[in-house]
Amino acid sequence: MRLTKNAFQTMVDRALRDLPPRFSCFLQNVVIEIESVPDPATCRSLGIADPYELMGLYHGTPLTERSVDDGASLPDRITIYQRSIEAVTDSTEDIVEEIRTTVLHEIGHHFGLDEDDLEKLGYE
Numbered sequence: 001m002r003l004t005k006n007a008f009q010t011m012v013d014r015a016l017r018d019l020p021p022r023f024s025c026f027l028q029n030v031v032i033e034i035e036s037v038p039d040p041a042t043c044r045s046l047g048i049a050d051p052y053e054l055m056g057l058y059h060g061t062p063l064t065e066r067s068v069d070d071g072a073s074l075p076d077r078i079t080i081y082q083r084s085i086e087a088v089t090d091s092t093e094d095i096v097e098e099i100r101t102t103v104l105h106e107i108g109h110h111f112g113l114d115e116d117d118l119e120k121l122g123y124e
Helices: 005-017 021-027 040-046 082-087 092-110 115-120
Strands: 030-035 056-059 076-081
Touching: 005 030, 005 092, 021 030, 021 092, 056 092, 076 082, 076 092, 082 092, 092 115
Parallel strands: 030 076
Antiparallel strands: 056 076
């Protein structure tokens, strides 16, 4: 199933809007962007052979690794890969759920959770 970028953006916005306020307040300086699929350089750096395997990616320093001694830096980013998500879903409802899971997974990295932590929480 394929959506327009605007329709997909609306679904991502809804997933973010539905986050509990106690989490969303920590995302004010996080940029959420949408790309089709990860580029070859990103896949190589992560050891991923098939770009459609990657649904999202967190770029930044987790909150748990920050210090008051850190200097100014660019905002953290979360990239959501639209075509990757569409490739593993069959319906609009599946897309909404995969976006939600992906957004929560990447936000988990922002909060300092690793892959094992996220798997235990069901955001694999």
